[in-house]
Amino acid sequence: xxxxxxxxxxxxxxxxxxxxxxxxxxxxxxxxxxxxxxxxxxxxxxxxxxxxxxxxxxxxxxxxxxxxxxxxxxxxxxxxxxxxxxxxxxxxxxxxxxxxxxxxxxxxxxxxxxxxxxxxxxxxxxxxxxxxxxxxxxxxxxxxxxxxxxxxxxxxxxxxxxxxxxxxxxxxxxxxxxxxxxxxxxxxxxxxxxxxxxxxxxxxxxxxxxxxxxxxxxxxxxxxxxxxxxxxxxxxxxxxxxxxxxxxxxxxxxxxxxxxxxxxxxxxxxxxxxxxxxxxxxxxxxxxxxxxxxxxxxxxxxxxxxxxxxxxxxxxxxxxxxxxxxxxxxxxxxxxxxxxxxxxxxxxxxxxxxxxxxxxxxxxxxxxxxxxxxxxxxxxxxxxxxxxxxxxxxxxxxxxxxxxxxxxxxxxxxxxxxxxxxxxxxxxxxxxxxxxxxxxxxxxxxxxxxxxxxxxxxxxxxxxxxxxx
Amino acid sequence: xxxxxxxxxxxxxxxxxxxxxxxxxxxxxxxxxxxxxxxxxxxxxxxxxxxxxxxxxxxxxxxxxxxxxxxxxxxxxxxxxxxxxxxxxxxxxxxxxxxxxxxxxxxxxxxxxxxxxxxxxxxxxxxxxxxxxxxxxxxxxxxxxxxxxxxxxxxxxxxxxxxxxxxxxxxxxxxxxxxxxxxxxxxxxxxxxxxxxxxxxxxxxxxxxxxxxxxxxxxxxxxxxxxxxxxxxxxxxxxxxxxxxxxxxxxxxxxxxxxxxxxxxxxxxxxxxxxxxxxxxxxxxxxxxxxxxxxxxxxxxxxxxxxxxxxxxxxxxxxxxxxxxxxxxxxxxxxxxxxxxxxxxxxxxxxxxxxxxxxxxxxxxxxxxxxxxxxxxxxxxxxxxxxxxxxxxxxxxxxxxxxxxxxxxxxxxxxxxxxxxxxxxxxxxxxxxxxxxxxxxxxxxxxxxxxxxxxxxxxxxxxxxxxxx
Numbered sequence: 008x009x010x011x012x013x014x015x016x017x018x019x020x021x022x023x024x025x026x027x028x029x030x031x032x033x034x035x036x037x038x039x040x041x042x043x044x045x046x047x048x049x050x051x052x053x054x055x056x057x058x059x060x061x062x063x064x065x066x067x068x069x070x071x072x073x074x075x076x077x078x079x080x081x082x083x084x085x086x087x088x089x090x091x092x093x094x095x096x097x098x099x100x101x102x103x104x105x106x107x108x109x110x111x112x113x114x115x116x117x118x119x120x121x122x123x124x125x126x127x128x129x130x131x132x133x134x135x136x137x138x139x140x141x142x143x144x145x146x147x148x149x150x151x152x153x154x155x156x157x158x159x160x161x162x163x164x165x166x167x168x169x170x171x172x173x174x175x176x177x178x179x180x181x182x183x184x185x186x187x188x189x190x191x192x193x194x195x196x197x198x199x200x201x202x203x204x205x206x207x208x209x210x211x212x213x214x215x216x217x218x219x220x221x222x223x224x225x226x227x228x229x230x231x232x233x234x235x236x237x238x239x240x241x242x243x244x245x246x247x248x249x250x251x252x253x254x255x256x257x258x259x260x261x262x263x264x265x266x267x268x269x270x271x272x273x274x275x276x277x278x279x280x281x282x283x284x285x286x287x288x289x290x291x292x293x294x295x296x297x298x299x300x301x302x303x304x305x306x307x308x309x310x311x312x313x314x315x316x317x318x319x320x321x322x323x324x325x326x327x328x329x330x331x332x333x334x335x336x337x338x339x340x341x342x343x344x345x346x347x348x349x350x351x352x353x354x355x356x357x358x359x360x361x362x363x364x365x366x367x368x369x370x371x372x373x374x375x376x377x378x379x380x381x382x383x384x385x386x387x388x389x390x391x392x393x394x395x396x397x398x399x400x401x402x403x404x405x406x407x408x409x410x411x412x413x414x415x416x417x418x419x420x421x422x423x424x425x426x427x428x429x430x431x432x433x434x435x436x437x438x439x440x441x442x443x444x445x446x447x448x449x450x451x452x453x454x455x456x457x458x459x460x461x462x463x464x465x466x467x468x469x470x471x472x473x474x475x476x
Numbered sequence: 477x478x479x480x481x482x483x484x485x486x487x488x489x490x491x492x493x494x495x496x497x498x499x500x501x502x503x504x505x506x507x508x509x510x511x512x513x514x515x516x517x518x519x520x521x522x523x524x525x526x527x528x529x530x531x532x533x534x535x536x537x538x539x540x541x542x543x544x545x546x547x548x549x550x551x552x553x554x555x556x557x558x559x560x561x562x563x564x565x566x567x568x569x570x571x572x573x574x575x576x577x578x579x580x581x582x583x584x585x586x587x588x589x590x591x592x593x594x595x596x597x598x599x600x601x602x603x604x605x606x607x608x609x610x611x612x613x614x615x616x617x618x619x620x621x622x623x624x625x626x627x628x629x630x631x632x633x634x635x636x637x638x639x640x641x642x643x644x645x646x647x648x649x650x651x652x653x654x655x656x657x658x659x660x661x662x663x664x665x666x667x668x669x670x671x672x673x674x675x676x677x678x679x680x681x682x683x684x685x686x687x688x689x690x691x692x693x694x695x696x697x698x699x700x701x702x703x704x705x706x707x708x709x710x711x712x713x714x715x716x717x718x719x720x721x722x723x724x725x726x727x728x729x730x731x732x733x734x735x736x737x738x739x740x741x742x743x744x745x746x747x748x749x750x751x752x753x754x755x756x757x758x759x760x761x762x763x764x765x766x767x768x769x770x771x772x773x774x775x776x777x778x779x780x781x782x783x784x785x786x787x788x789x790x791x792x793x794x795x796x797x798x799x800x801x802x803x804x805x806x807x808x809x810x811x812x813x814x815x816x817x818x819x820x821x822x823x824x825x826x827x828x829x830x831x832x833x834x835x836x837x838x839x840x841x842x843x844x845x846x847x848x849x850x851x852x853x854x855x856x857x858x859x860x861x862x863x864x865x866x867x868x869x870x871x872x873x874x875x876x877x878x879x880x881x882x883x884x885x886x887x888x889x890x891x892x893x894x895x896x897x898x899x900x901x902x903x904x905x906x907x908x909x910x911x912x913x914x915x916x917x918x919x920x921x922x923x924x925x926x927x928x929x930x931x932x933x934x935x936x937x938x939x940x941x942x943x944x945x
Contacts, residue, residue, distance in 0.1 A: 053548065054523050054859070062911075067554055067564035070929060074504040079928035080550050081523065081915070085536055094893045095536035098507040098866040116870070184873045292903050390523070394863070395911030396901050400877030400909075401585070404653050407906040423782030424563040424910075431900035432865050434761050435878040439871075442531075442895075446550070450929075459548035459917075460539060466496040 009144055015087075017050040017127065032093055037355075043381040044132075044470045045327075045371045046108065047366045048155055048339065049393030050101055051357075059354060059395050059428060060361035063305065065234030066422045073385060074373070076448035080459040083444045084389050089115035090124040091309045098442040101137055101346065102166040104388035104463060105158035109133070109339075111467030117185065119154065119200065120162045126189070128162035131366060131466060132337055135476040142210040142336035144324040148267045148360065149343030150216025151259075152200040159339055160212075161203035162183050163190050170201045170219035170231060192225045199225070205235035205259075208335070211324045213260035213315075215267040217244065235259050246315040249323050258393040260320065268310035271359030279414035279430050288408055297408035300474035302417040302425050304446035306341065307357035321370045329378065330451040335474060350437040351390040352430040354416045357393065375450055382452040382473045385467065386447035392438035398427040401431045490702035505866065510804035512797075512839065512850040513601075514840045515577065516626055518809065518833045519570055520815030520860035521825075522912055528697065528823060528864050528897060529830035535891045541834045541841070542854060545624045545917035549928040551935065553858050558584035560593040567911040571635040573857035573932060574627035576604070578808075579861035580936030586654065589657060590625065597656070601806055601936060604945040611679040611805040613793045616785055617736045618729075618812030618828065619685025621669040628808055629681075630672035632659050639670040639688035639700060645738045661694045668694070673726075673781065674704035674764035679805070680793045682729035682784075684736045689728075704728050707912045715784040718792050723799040729789065737779035738813045740828030742865035743772040748821035748883035748899050757877055771886040771894050774824035786811055787831040790839045798847065804943060809836050812917065818860040819906040821899040823885045826862065844919055851921040851942045853935065867896040 038148050059069055086096040086103050092117065094351035100116040107113060110120055110129035120129045133143040145156045152169035156192040166186035177185050204212060220232035220386065228399050230244060240259035243249045249260055265333055280300040287295030300334045315323070328336040342364035348356030369386060375381035396419060400409045400464070414433025432439040447466075449457050456469050501783040555565040555572050558720050562584065569585040576582060579589055579598035589598045613631030614625045618796070621638035635655035636646045636783055646654050659665035670688040673681060689701035696703065702712060709728035711943040718729055749769040784792070790809050811833035817825025837854060844850035867886060869878045882900025889895055895928045901908040916935075918926050925938050 054914075055910065057550075058552070059554065061913075062564075062566055066550070067566065068931065069768045074550075074929035076928060080798075081526075081543075081548060083527070083530065083536070083632075095531075095891060096868075097536065097864055097867075097893065097895045102871055182874055252590055390864075392863075394861075394901060395566055395859075397565075397910050397911075399565075400902065400904070400908060401569055402902075402904050402906060405651055405904070407904070409902050411902055411908075412900045422564060424566065426566045429901065431881045432863060432898065433869065433871075433878050433880055435869070435871050435874070435876070437871060439869060439880075441524065441529045441864050442866075444530075445523075459545060460543035462537065 016392040020138045041333055041379060042474050044337050044469065044473055045381060045383045046339045047364060047368055047371065047383065047385040048108070048341045048386070049345050049361065049387045050155060050341060050343045051349050052364065052438065053390035053391060053441070053445055055393050055395055055444065056345055056357055056361060056391060059393060059426065060358045062426055063358045063420050064362055065111060065419070067266060071354050072369045073448055074411035076385065076455060077451055078453050080447040080457060080461060081444040082386055082447045082462070084442070084463045085113040087115055087123050091461050093123055093260060098440050099389040100154070100155035100174065100440065101388050102158060103106045107463040108388070108466055109159040113464055117166050118164060119157045119166055121164050122299050128269035132476070133159045134469060136337040136474060137208045142328045142332055142334070144211035144328050144336065144338040144407070145209060146211070146317070146320045146324050146361065147214040147341040147343050149214060149347070150219060151204060151212050151261070152215040152216045152219045153343060155341045155343060156214065156339070157200045160207045160209055161200045162197060163187050163200060166438055168199050168422045169216070170199050171222045171225045171297065174199055185305065190314060191449045191476050193325060194360055201231045201471045202234065205231050205240070206238055211256070211258045211327050213258065213320045214322060215261065215265050217261035218264040220261060226351070228296065243254050246319060247361055248431050249315050249319065254327060258327055262314045262406040266344060266347060267314050268309055269356045270311045270316070271305045271355040272308040273353060273355045273416065274306050279416035279428065280309050281355065281414055284410070285322050285407060293407040295408055297410045299410060300415055300417055304419050316366070316372050316415070318366040321367040325370070336472060337470070342367070346391055349393050349430070352414045352416070352438060354393060354418055354428045372450060377381050380454070382470070383450040383458070383471070384453060385448040390441040390443040390445060392430050392432045392441060394431070396427050396429050398425045477703070487821065504534055510671060510802055511848050511943050512804050512847060513806050514850060514852045515808045515831060515939065516837055516852065516854040517545050517577070517810045517852070518814050518856045519624060519812045520818050520858060520909065521811070521830060521856035522910070522914055523831060523835065524860035524862050524864055525818070525826055525860060526915065528809035528862060528895065529827045530625040531895055532827045532887065532889050535832055539861050541838045542917055545854065545918055547918045547922050547926060549559070549912040549916040549926060549930060550826050551855055551916045552929070552931045553911070554582040554932055556592050558592050560843055563594055567909050568858040569623070569859050569909065571623035571876060572626060574624040575936055576932040577857070578628040582931045582933055587633060588626045588635055589635050597634050597798040601939055601945070602628045605806040605943060606677045609803045611797045611801055611944060613680035613797050613805065614678060615680070615789045615793050616683040616784070616810040616812050617806070617832065618683060618810065618816070619688060619734050620673060620681050620683040620730070621685045621688045623849040624810045624812060625808070626669045627685065628766060629676045630669045631666065632656050632669060636667050636714055639668050640691045640694045643668055670700045671703065673702050674709070675707055677707070678726070680727045680796050682727065682728065682789045682793060684732040684734055687733040687735055689730060705764065706791055715788060718784050718788065723796060727796055731783045735813060735816060736783050737823045738777055738817060738828055739780045739785070739832060740774045740824040741777040742822060742824045742885065743775050748823065748885035748897065750833050750883055751879035753877060753879070755875060762876040764877055766879045768879060769886055771888045772887050774827060785835070785836040787839050790836040794839070794843045803919050806939070806943060809844050815860055818862050818899070821883045821885070821907060823862060823887055823897045840920060849921070851925070851939070852919040853926070853939070855935065859914060860909040861899050861901045861910060865896050865898050867894045
């Protein structure tokens with residue numbers, strides 16, 4: 008039975024994409040059973056974020072699904088200047104970290120599977136998997152054109168070149184941020200991220216970002232979405248159409264114009280706020296008084312109900328990737344807004360997105376129960392700004408107004424205590440990332456394959472070797 | 477051959493302390509070989525601190541001795557309000573965390589091996605080890621009366637009651653901080669921390685804090701140090717006297733009046749400094765300019781040369797604990813000033829103290845090579861304030877002055893790049909702790925005994941069971 012259904016093969020041939028039929032026929036391992044890798048990425052999911060989420064979701068003495076993983080380690084994140092043989096840069100962004108995971112190569116911030124300085128394409132694990140006849144899937148709560156997903160299936164020098172209208176002199180509020188002219192199709196390039204994804208051989212691609220598929224493909228009279236459909240993708244845009252999609256189709260799921268709505272938000276949409284010192288405190292920091300933000304609860308975000316959650320998308324991806332597949336697959340699942348909500352100083356948002364990751368992990372573990380050759384790796388791409396700080400200062404005996412610089416949120420947890428979280432990496436409207444090594448988890452298949460301390464690009468080699476690529 | 481040499485036994489009998497001779501005669505394990513636990517605590521040593529130290533000491537692609545440990549996990553820190561059945565508190569101090577490690581019981585901040593609310597003494601692993609005839613040792617770069625050491629061998633309601641003069645109405649700058657009246661000997665208590673240590677049956681106690689042994693013991697006409705000597709301790713006060721101390725003596729090493737000098741300091745003793753915005757930036761945060769602290773190097777602290785380093789103290793402790801010992805031992809080694817230097821916003825200081833921990837670990841691992849039944853656990857007590865932030869902002873394209881709130885240090889690493897570290901948990905003169913789960917490492921003996929995710933008090937049970945207590 009063919010690994011790819013006939014309509015896909017026809018569509019692919021139509022576009023001149025060569026299928027590696029021999030590889031498809033050959034099982035990926037010598038046991039004759041297919042192998043799968045499920046890589047789950049919590050964007051910005053560092054130990055602070057995990058502890059904050061654990062305290063809220065399970066209580067200080069509780070535990071997450073993550074906490075029951077049999078293997079845990081730490082991953083040193085590597086970044087370089089944008090030049091050949093550049094010096095190290097100690098804090099990453101999601102583009103260069105996803106490139107590390109996807110290609111095993113250290114690159115510079117903002118780059119999508121291209122090399123620092125030289126701008127050469129770096130082969131991704133998705134491309135290796137496809138070349139060997141394995142299926143591949145990418146799932147995210149962000150736009151599918153956003154950095155983490157993009158680095159697994161596209162090659163471009165700047166992450167914001169997400170669609171054909173964002174290729175030349177990319178600006179925000181009239182500020183020039185970058186340019187991808189050399190990757191225009193007219194210049195012999197592969198075009199924007201959306202165009203590259205639309206032309207890809209991914210079996211499943213689910214997330215947000217429909218707005219990036221609306222512009223016309225460069226040099227064509229059809230939208231990027233139509234390009235994807237011509238390339239064999241069935242486009243779904245709702246929980247129902249996702250659930251109903253017949254097995255055997257290649258799926259492009261676009262469930263929101265950009266990032267998907269998050270599960271949780273602060274009461275009344277509150278985020279972290281600045282402590283408010285009294286006038287006297289401006290005279291001297293040990294004088295006067297300070298008013299801290301009132302404690303708040305987290306509440307459901309109504310917009311979340313209208314989209315598939317990460318668990319549903321993960322389960323759909325697994326269903327489509329595994330069906331009638333003797334060759335195995337690679338799947339990357341990202342909970343993107345742990346990071347994005349932290350940039351915006353919204354701790355409830357990050358907590359809910361970590362919960363989404365934990366649920367997606369449970370689905371992956373359930374899949375592995377019935378598909379024994381499944382390596383599940385959970386990690387983060389980089390650390391993030393939130394810090395869990397004392398709600399009552401260690402120095403509260405001193406009769407002076409002590410408070411955090413930056414912004415503060417005080418969350419009432421379900422167990423009835425107050426958790427103070429600060430955001431204090433920058434005065435800018437968005438928090439910065441931080442540079443700490445990130446957590447690493449795996450299921451039993453990772454024991455002996457992963458080491459307790461690894462460098463981020465080394466994860467690529469473990470996944471590649473597991474799949475026999 | 478007796479586990480304790482004769483002079484110690486005589487001294488102990490003189491003070492009416494019962495030695496459990498039967499337990500001494502009995503090997504701690506059924507293999508007939510002694511078992512040892514070496515618990516190494518990096519005070520405040522979270523993933524940010526480790527990454528900062530790794531980048532500086534070994535380079536971004538380098539690795540520490542820590543990184544080669546075969547087992548790694550995460551430990552959830554637990555703290556409670558100071559009442560029976562109190563609610564959780566999400567950020568700890570070093571007193572309650574050391575109590576968790578030493579006794580397996582969650583208590584409230586500031587408490588030394590006493591229960592929250594009820595103020596009952598909690599039995600420590602040192603006491604259990606001694607009762608079973610095992611030796612015990614405590615080594616720290618802080619005062620030996622400081623919280624982490626104290627919680628293993630003393631019981632008192634407030635950590636600052638370090639000597640007989642600090643028992644009633646403890647104040648700092650005339651601000652009342654706490655009181656331990658109920659633990660006065662006159663009230664039937666065991667007295668201050670120094671007095672309890674002086675009266676203890678520890679085999680080795682090394683660190684700083686000589687000033688706490690100078691006052692007269694409560695109700696006695698001799699100093700606390702003389703009390704310790706009467707109790708069989710040989711007092712050493714220098715690297716040389718430590719090296720020369722004959723095997724068979726119980727050692728009290730006091731190498732500085734309080735905390736030991738640290739290894740590294742900022743160039744010209746610089747610490748993290750506030751970014752300096754221009755006048756226009758006070759009008760609006762997106763206007764004007766900002767002057768960041770100049771990058772600096774770390775340099776040796778001259779005062780460090782005059783004291784034994786943590787590695788020397790650890791090796792001395794191991795030598796004295798292991799000699800002629802058929803019963804095994806418990807040793808706790810603390811690198812205290814990772815935390816203390818972070819409170820003071822001195823990243824070079826924290827880096828050097830993490831290096832000291834890494835070296836002490838190497839000594840412990842070498843010991844375990846020749847003493848196979850040695851469980852080595854490395855962990856931290858709680859997380860700390862330092863954050864590794866981008867030296868070049870992720871948002872540097874925006875022509876506005878972005879900078880961190882709080883204080884900033886920019887460290888030039890030996891590999892020639894600049895590492896930015898901020899401290900921004902409070903406007904107070906000392907940074908706060910943070911609440912993230914802390915790292916856990918062990919040697920091979922810990923595999924299968926420790927789990928990848930543990931709660932801090934559970935480490936106590938693992939150590940106790942390993943020693944057969």
